[in-house]
């Protein structure tokens with residue numbers, strides 16, 4: 488297990504020798520002590536990345552592609568080991584963790600294929616006086632700040648395209664789950680990424696760390712996944728140096744079930760959209776709008792499926808949902824549900840924290856929720872599903888869009904034309920139409936409104952890590 492900072496290809500302690508504990512949220516046991524990086528460690532990492540980046544950018548795209556493909560292979564060879572590390576520090580079930588490793592690895596494979604296809608263009612100026620040549624050099628050095636809910640995939644979704652385009656990176660992994668990030672850095676070295684191109688500096692003082700990184704003259708871009716509140720602060724701070732930013736922020740996903748939907752498929756989709764990765768995803772369905780004529784039936788089938796979820800330690804047989812990440816998350820979910828119930832919501836199943844040790848909350852379905860109840864205004868980030876009945880489609884769409892968030896929405900109907908019409912009216916960057924999961928390295932992930940800026944994955948993802956240069960040419 489790697490527990491030191493990774494700077495310039497070397498493992499080292501933090502400059503003031505301080506460490507912090509990583510806690511298993513399923514048992515509350517300390518599983519590792521990790522070096523806490525200081526602002527001067529962040530600066531050292533920016534120095535290393537700035538020194539290494541020009542050499543990496545000069546490497547042939549094919550060579551970068553082959554290194555990334557080796558990284559994909561190495562992650563898949565170590566899938567079980569990495570998944571167990573994810574379970575240890577994040578708590579999600581082993582099957583989800585294995586799925587996450589495959590998802591994380593796929594960003595390397597996908598971007599190994601994109602590395603050799605960064606295309607520019609050439610055209611003639613309308614006046615005929617010259618040619619317009621456009622090409623896409625790398626941005627330079629990128630600061631990557633990631634969340635704890637996908638300790639591997641949220642890093643590789645940024646890291647793989649950044650490297651493919653010829654950038655060097657300085658990563659601040661989350662305090663809750665730094666171990667997976669450090670192990671990935673190790674595997675990237677094994678895959679052949681040169682020293683200094685990837686640096687990982689965990690810290691307990693995110694603000695001071697970020698200030699030091701942003702102020703380093705080598706840094707040209709910030710890529711962040713996390714809450715909208717933190718993203719807003721990082722955007723403000725990045726503005727001081729007019730840094731390029733990509734922001735994958737919070738969600739408040741509507742999940743719409745029409746009366747003509749296949750209800751078995753809708754319940755299965757609801758379970759995926761709500762419960763994948765222990766219900767701690769920004770894509771999680773947050774508000775279930777169900778047509779009134781089927782709301783009772785949907786609620787009772789959904790409650791039965793939620794009631795059949797097995798909570799427990801992620802590596803134990805049969806466990807399908809892990810704990811929340813920490814005591815603060817558990818307290819927050821508890822008070823959101825308690826307030827909703829006090830306001831008139833009916834508990835179909837769950838409704839309380841679990842009796843077991845660790846930060847577990849019982850999978851919960853709430854019916855009789857009004858569209859503007861406080862629980863529908865917050866990103867729940869826990870296994871709680873509020874159901875809102877609707878009769879009028881236009882009203883329902885207004886309510887679904889009555890949020891500053893616009894990451895994702897879900898629509899279930901057997902009428903494809905209606906599904907597409909409603910999908911187009913939902914203000915969200917991604918829609919699952921008769922599907923409870925949309926995440927795919929080959930598709931553009933990202934949000935509208937305050938859910939973010941820019942896209943990750945697909946071909947768009949690599950261009951986020953590139954500049955555009957135009958050369959007016961005469962010959």
Ligand code: SIN
Pocket residue numbers: 636637641712767768769770926
């Ligand atoms: C997230 O929760 O931030 C990402 C979810 C995903 O990629 O599926």
